[in-house]
Amino acid sequence: MTTQQVKQIKTLLSQPKNIVVVGHKNPDGDAVGSCLGLCNFLNQIGHHATVVMPNDFPEFLKWIPEADTIVNFEKKTSKARKLINHADIIFTLDFNALNRTGDLEPLLEKSEADFIMIDHHQKPDNYAIVTYSDITMCSTSQMVFQTIEALDGTKKINKNIATQLYTGIMTDTGSFRYPSTTAKTHRIVANLIEAGANSAEIHQNVYDTNTPDRIKLLGTALNNLVILSDYKTAYITLTQKELDEHNFKKGDTEGFVNYALSIKGIIFAAIFIENKQEGIVKISFRSKGDFSVNEFARNHFNGGGHTNAAGGRSETTLQKTISNFIAILPNYKDDLLKNV
Ligand code: 5GP
Numbered sequence: 001m002t003t004q005q006v007k008q009i010k011t012l013l014s015q016p017k018n019i020v021v022v023g024h025k026n027p028d029g030d031a032v033g034s035c036l037g038l039c040n041f042l043n044q045i046g047h048h049a050t051v052v053m054p055n056d057f058p059e060f061l062k063w064i065p066e067a068d069t070i071v072n073f074e075k076k077t078s079k080a081r082k083l084i085n086h087a088d089i090i091f092t093l094d095f096n097a098l099n100r101t102g103d104l105e106p107l108l109e110k111s112e113a114d115f116i117m118i119d120h121h122q123k124p125d126n127y128a129i130v131t132y133s134d135i136t137m138c139s140t141s142q143m144v145f146q147t148i149e150a151l152d153g154t155k156k157i158n159k160n161i162a163t164q165l166y167t168g169i170m171t172d173t174g175s176f177r178y179p180s181t182t183a184k185t186h187r188i189v190a191n192l193i194e195a196g197a198n199s200a201e202i203h204q205n206v207y208d209t210n211t212p213d214r215i216k217l218l219g220t221a222l223n224n225l226v227i228l229s230d231y232k233t234a235y236i237t238l239t240q241k242e243l244d245e246h247n248f249k250k251g252d253t254e255g256f257v258n259y260a261l262s263i264k265g266i267i268f269a270a271i272f273i274e275n276k277q278e279g280i281v282k283i284s285f286r287s288k289g290d291f292s293v294n295e296f297a298r299n300h301f302n303g304g305g306h307t308n309a310a311g312g313r314s315e316t317t318l319q320k321t322i323s324n325f326i327a328i329l330p331n332y333k334d335d336l337l338k339n340v
Pocket residue numbers: 121283284285302303304305306309310311312313
């Protein structure tokens with residue numbers, strides 16, 4: 001964050017304000033952790049802050065301290081609307097364009113609040129008066145820590161904030177293993193542990209909550225795995241019927257795509273998940289090295305994200321989506337094969 005930006009934020013926060021902190025649709029660990037951590041901090045320094053999410057977040061994040069204070073726009077529409085309409089400041093966290101907030105978008109567009117963006121996705125839109133965007137950051141939660149630090153607030157980081165931010169950093173770095181995890185990340189995480197985050201407990205809470213249904217769904221997903229060695233690519237599909245048979249709940253397929261990427265020699269992985277209710281196929285892409293799934297998702301599947309992790313969607317059938325995907329691959333053959 002530039003000194004100019006720090007100054008701007010300090011000025012905006014120099015008097016008690018009504019603040020809404022918004023995350024993206026289908027919030028993940030980083031969205032929930034960063035929003036709650038920042039909100040908690042803002043309340044401690046005298047503001048009236050609330051987290052509003054476009055829709056619900058997965059069960060494996062429900063244990064996070066203060067997660068029950070999140071206003072889910074889908075369920076508490078009028079409360080969320082009121083909060084947004086009365087907000088002096090709106091922080092938007094962990095996304096780069098207002099259309100990532102789904103049905104919240106028109107409300108946010110209409111709002112006259114001062115917007116502050118904190119985000120690490122590529123190509124940020126220009127809607128905020130302060131755009132703190134850094135695509136080298138492993139997580140928005142790390143950026144929230146650095147924001148608190150820049151506002152001279154590290155002493156306010158209590159056990160809850162530490163736990164919230166730790167969870168965000170841990171989930172977005174695949175437990176500190178992706179290349180965006182730096183020495184600085186580890187230093188920040190050390191600070192969070194000293195401030196009360198219990199690392200073993202957080203890992204358990206997030207990762208050891210499998211239901212038998214989810215493990216069996218993983219079995220089905222792995223059974224459906226297709227390997228295209230010629231393109232160093234592997235993909236997984238899940239039909240709506242397969243999801244229904246395993247009582248699919250939000251978050252159940254989180255991380256499945258990583259199994260495809262963990263195969264030796266594979267540098268590009270995808271999972272295609274049919275969603276009959278929305279009439280779409282939701283896609284997650286992952287890669288290793290320089291192969292940009294952000295570009296791939298942006299160019300062909302109406303999505304985006306980061307170089308090595310992106311998402312997108314397709315509005316045709318699962319089968320057609322897969323055949324489109326396979327038809328595109330030859331255009332990327334050189335790129336895929338030059339990567340180790
Ligand atoms: P995931 O595959 O875990 O849903 O998402 C991976 C990354 O891509 C996340 O950083 C997420 O914000 C981004 N992403 C996922 N879906 C979309 C999408 O439909 N559009 C855009 N622009 N980004 C997405």
